[in-house]
Structures are given as C-alpha cells and as structure tokens.
Amino acid sequence: MRPSMFRSVQSAVSRTSSHLTRRGYATEPVPERKVAILGAAGGIGQPLSLLMKLNPLVSTLSLYDIAGTPGVAADVSHINSRSEVTGYAGEEELGKALEGADVVIIPAGVPRKPGMTRDDLFNINAGIVKSLATAISKYCPHALVNMISNPVNSTVPIAAEVFKKAGTYDEKRLFGVTTLDVVRAKTFYAGKAKVPVADVNVPVIGGHAGVTILPLFSQATPQANLDDDVIKALTARTQDGGTEVVTAKAGKGSATLSMAYAGAIFADACLKGLNGVPDVIECSYVQSNLIAELPFFASKVRIGKNGVEEILGLGSLSDFEQQGLENLKAELKSSIEKGIKFASQ
Numbered sequence: 001m002r003p004s005m006f007r008s009v010q011s012a013v014s015r016t017s018s019h020l021t022r023r024g025y026a027t028e029p030v031p032e033r034k035v036a037i038l039g040a041a042g043g044i045g046q047p048l049s050l051l052m053k054l055n056p057l058v059s060t061l062s063l064y065d066i067a068g069t070p071g072v073a074a075d076v077s078h079i080n081s082r083s084e085v086t087g088y089a090g091e092e093e094l095g096k097a098l099e100g101a102d103v104v105i106i107p108a109g110v111p112r113k114p115g116m117t118r119d120d121l122f123n124i125n126a127g128i129v130k131s132l133a134t135a136i137s138k139y140c141p142h143a144l145v146n147m148i149s150n151p152v153n154s155t156v157p158i159a160a161e162v163f164k165k166a167g168t169y170d171e172k173r174l175f176g177v178t179t180l181d182v183v184r185a186k187t188f189y190a191g192k193a194k195v196p197v198a199d200v201n202v203p204v205i206g207g208h209a210g211v212t213i214l215p216l217f218s219q220a221t222p223q224a225n226l227d228d229d230v231i232k233a234l235t236a237r238t239q240d241g242g243t244e245v246v247t248a249k250a251g252k253g254s255a256t257l258s259m260a261y262a263g264a265i266f267a268d269a270c271l272k273g274l275n276g277v278p279d280v281i282e283c284s285y286v287q288s289n290l291i292a293e294l295p296f297f298a299s300k301v302r303i304g305k306n307g308v309e310e311i312l313g314l315g316s317l318s319d320f321e322q323q324g325l326e327n328l329k330a331e332l333k334s335s336i337e338k339g340i341k342f343a344s345q
C-alpha cells in the first residue's frame with residue numbers, strides 16, 4: 001500500500017466521529033462525501049468496496065450492482081470506519097444509489113478471458129456503460145466519474161457522448177482510470193532499478209490497452225541508468241500487465257485486487273481534489289488537447305474542486321518514447337471513434 005494511503009487506513013480505524021487525531025487534538029471537520037460504486041459485487045467491486053470503506057474521506061458508501069450488493073454491503077458495513085454503507089440491487093434502485101454522489105466509480109461489465117483483447121469486451125460493456133452514464137446524467141450530473149470498465153479507450157468517449165446528449169457533459173468531471181498502469185510501471189521499474197518502490201514515480205500516458213499504454217521511464221524517479229533493452233522490456237511488461245494477469249488466472253477473469261487498489265488510489269485523489277487539497281496529481285485518460293488528433297488522452301492531470309483543473313504537459317520524451325507515441329495514435333484514434341459512433345446511434 002502507498003504510504004500515504006496506509007496512513008489514511010490507519011487513521012480511518014483510529015478516528016472517532018468528532019474527527020480527533022490519534023493524539024487527541026481536534027482537526028478540521030472532513031466534508032461529507034458520497035461515493036457510489038457501480039458493479040460493486042464483482043471481482044473488482046468487492047475489494048474496492050472494502051478499500052473505500054477504509055477511506056476516512058467517505059461518509060456515505062453506496063454499493064450498486066444488478067445483484068448481490070445487499071450481501072457485500074452488509075459485510076463491509078460492519079467495519080468500524082466512518083462511512084454508512086447501503087447496498088442497492090437491480091435497475092429500479094440505481095437512482096437511489098446515485099442520488100447525491102460526489103464520486104461514481106464504475107467497474108461494471110465483463111472481464112477478459114485468455115486470448116481476448118480489451119476491445120473484444122466492447123459489444124457487452126459499451127451497452128452497460130451507456131445505460132449507467134444515462135442514469136448518472138439524470139441522478140448525479142455533477143459527480144466525478146471514474147471509469148474502470150473496459151475498453152477504457154472507448155468507454156470514456158461513450159460516457160462523454162451520453163452526457164453531451166443529456167446536456168450534462170463537463171469534461172472536467174470524466175476520468176478513465178489508468179492508475180493500474182502507473183502502479184505496474186512503478187513496481188516493475190523499482191524491481192529493475194533496485195530502488196525502494198515506495199519512492200518511485202513513473203508517468204504513464206496514452207490510453208489503456210496494449211501499445212496505447214506508454215510508460216515514460218525516461219521521467220521515472222529516482223533516476224536509474226537502465227540499459228535500452230531493459231527499458232524496452234519494462235515498457236512491454238507494463239503494456240502487457242493486464243494480459244499477464246489474464247493468462248495467470250487462466251479463464252477466471254482479469255486483474256481485480258491490484259485494480260481495486262489502483263481504483264481506490266484514484267478515487268482518493270478525486271476526493272482530496274474535491275476537498276481542496278492542493279497539488280493532487282495523477283495520470284488519467286481524459287478529454288485532452290495535448291495531441292491534436294486524439295480528443296481523449298491519458299497524461300498527468302491536476303485534480304481540484306471541479307475535477308480536472310489542469311492537464312500537465314508531456315515533458316520531454318526519449319526517442320523510444322516518441323516512437324511509442326507515434327505507434328499508439330492509430331489504435332487510440334480508432335477506439336475513440338468507435339465509442340463515439342456507438343453512443344451516437
């Protein structure tokens with residue numbers, strides 16, 4: 001667990017309702033924040049529900065799925081942390097699940113099996129995302145939306161189109177969650193660079209599928225003089241990280257635990273941004289004008305009270321990364337167009 005998150009979890013467990021620190025001094029009251037998880041009974045949804053229950057910034061935790069959420073909610077609700085937990089099951093309860101939400105996290109939809117690409121999930125997940133985005137535009141149009149459902153390169157443009165049609169689109173409030181790519185890049189880099197993983201930072205740009213995932217190891221900190229072939233191998237492993245897990249799970253789904261961790265990190269960043277914490281910076285796949293032909297692109301973004309406050313520049317890229325950027329453009333462009341076309345039908 002990232003050290004700051006570990007401290008959050010520790011303080012969640014020790015905090016009292018009057019917001020006393022462990023030393024007993026009164027602190028600023030923490031604002032009320034409702035977080036809704038759509039797909040909360042699934043492989044990602046369950047551990048993500050657990051992690052969000054441990055987050056002291058959450059006051060109401062709303063767990064929605066087509067089935068199974070009352071059990072998940074009853075289970076995590078017994079944990080002695082701040083938030084009140086409610087489970088909602090079935091479409092007729094979706095409105096109540098969403099009403100008043102500040103952050104909506106969406107891990108709803110089918111995962112990959114060996115041999116599939118993320119795009120192979122499009123036919124099923126596009127429809128799921130479209131209907132959930134329609135409900136968000138109706139019940140909590142101002143929420144920050146954290147899209148986890150794959151293919152993220154297309155599901156984010158789908159949600160944007162749905163919001164546009166409903167007249168509720170605010171490009172600052174829609175995020176594709178690419179945090180797992182960053183988590184993987186950090187872990188793999190620390191292993192090769194032989195530096196403490198907790199100190200490592202690696203930006204990951206582009207999108208969230210295969211070659212569209214572009215880790216910028218030339219900007220990794222702490223710097224290490226890794227050979228070109230090591231950087232190439234680290235890049236390939238980061239790009240194939242999801243497939244590595246799908247293969248190892250051998251038909252039982254894709255990354256769930258590491259994704260729940262990554263999703264919890266990203267949602268925590270959104271909550272901190274909403275609460276006015278300065279300099280909250282994470283990589284995310286958002287509406288962007290960094291690359292002319294790609295209206296959605298992942299890069300470092302500053303998250304604040306209104307969502308995306310600033311899209312940070314890409315910084316300087318190595319020749320290898322520059323080539324990687326050229327190589328990802330065609331696939332990412334077509335995934336974006338596919339999403340937009342689907343949503344406008």
Ligand SMILES: NC(=O)C1=CN([C@@H]2O[C@H](COP(=O)(O)OP(=O)(O)OC[C@H]3O[C@@H](n4cnc5c(N)ncnc54)[C@H](O)[C@@H]3O)[C@@H](O)[C@H]2O)C=CC1
Binds near residue numbers: 107112
């Ligand atoms: N962005 C990322 O980095 C990652 C994304 N994913 C994606 O996350 C998604 C979920 O993965 P898992 O949790 O492993 O799948 P899962 O099958 O274990 O869980 C999905 C859950 O979504 C629910 N669901 C289906 N239709 C729904 C609807 N209309 N409304 C609400 N809930 C609905 C299902 O009932 C199920 O509980 C997949 O699309 C997967 O590819 C997975 C890992 C990483």
Ligand SMILES: O=C([O-])CC(=O)C(=O)O
Binds near residue numbers: 246
């Ligand atoms: O690979 C998958 O299908 C799930 C995913 O997005 C990831 O683990 O990065």
